[in-house]
Amino acid sequence: xxxxxxxxxxxxxxxxxxxxxxxxxxxxxxxxxxxxxxxxxxxxxxxxxxxxxxxxxxxxxxxxxxxxxxxxxxxxxxxxxxxxxxxxxxxxxxxxxxxxxxxxxxxxxxxxxxxxxxxxxxxxxxxxxxxxxxxxxxxxxxxxxxxxxxxxxxxxxxxxxxxxxx
Numbered sequence: 001x002x003x004x005x006x007x008x009x010x011x012x013x014x015x016x017x018x019x020x021x022x023x024x025x026x027x028x029x030x031x032x033x034x035x036x037x038x039x040x041x042x043x044x045x046x047x048x049x050x051x052x053x054x055x056x057x058x059x060x061x062x063x064x065x066x067x068x069x070x071x072x073x074x075x076x077x078x079x080x081x082x083x084x085x086x087x088x089x090x091x092x093x094x095x096x097x098x099x100x101x102x103x104x105x106x107x108x109x110x111x112x113x114x115x116x117x118x119x120x121x122x123x124x125x126x127x128x129x130x131x132x133x134x135x136x137x138x139x140x141x142x143x144x145x146x147x148x149x150x151x152x153x154x155x156x157x158x159x160x161x162x163x164x165x166x
Contacts, residue, residue, distance in 0.1 A: 016098050020059070020112055029055035032114035034105040036063045037084050038077045039155050043120075045091075050144045051118045052093035059096045059112060060088065061105040070103055078156065104129040117141045 023030055031054045037044060052058040062084060068077040077084070081099055088097055100108050109117065109130035117134045121143045125131055131141040 016096060017111065019096060023057050028057055029116065030057050030059060030112065030114045031055035031116045031118060032059045032061065032105075032109060032112055033118045034061035034063070034100075034108070036068045036072065036077065037088060038068060038072065038079060040084075040087055041151070041155060043151065047120055047144055048091060048093050054116050054118065054142065057095040058093055059098060059114065060094050061098050061100050061108045062088065063103075064099050064101045067101055067103055072153075106130050106133070109133060113137065113139070115139055118144055121145050 020030065031051050033047075033051050035044075037060075048058070048060070062081070063071065065077055065081050079087075085097055085099065088094055098108060106129050110133060114134065117128065117130055117139060118141075119128045123143055125141050125143060128141055128143075134141050
């Protein structure tokens with residue numbers, strides 16, 4: 001099983017920066033994506049597998065709890081950051097997890113300077129945060145396939161509908 005770096009980078013960008021610099025010195029292709037990953041579902045798995053196929057290393061920026069609340073509303077996240085990190089750290093296609101507290105991952109993208117920036121097919125390239133920056137240094141921005149109906153919000157809605165009458 002591939003080594004995961006969750007404990008190394010949990011609270012510090014410095015160690016993550018060292019690891020990324022090492023990968024870049026090896027001429028490895030670094031892919032970056034981000035999201036809340038509030039309730040992990042098959043759409044996430046498909047997306048992460050596709051993202052990982054694009055390069056040598058996949059870095060996932062994950063919104064912290066306060067950021068998820070600002071983006072998704074007062075009742076979110078369903079799963080706290082620690083639990084989301086624990087689940088995602090078991091996915092072999094993810095090489096590095098970096099929590100962030102801002103509403104967008106722009107600071108992470110500017111620090112990492114990934115070779116490839118990806119988001120799901122529900123985005124247009126012009127809507128992807130950091131796309132202009134990545135393209136400015138010759139990086140690639142790409143959208144991946146999107147599994148319709150597969151979202152944390154849809155799962156929450158199904159649960160509410162099924163159990164609201166009990």
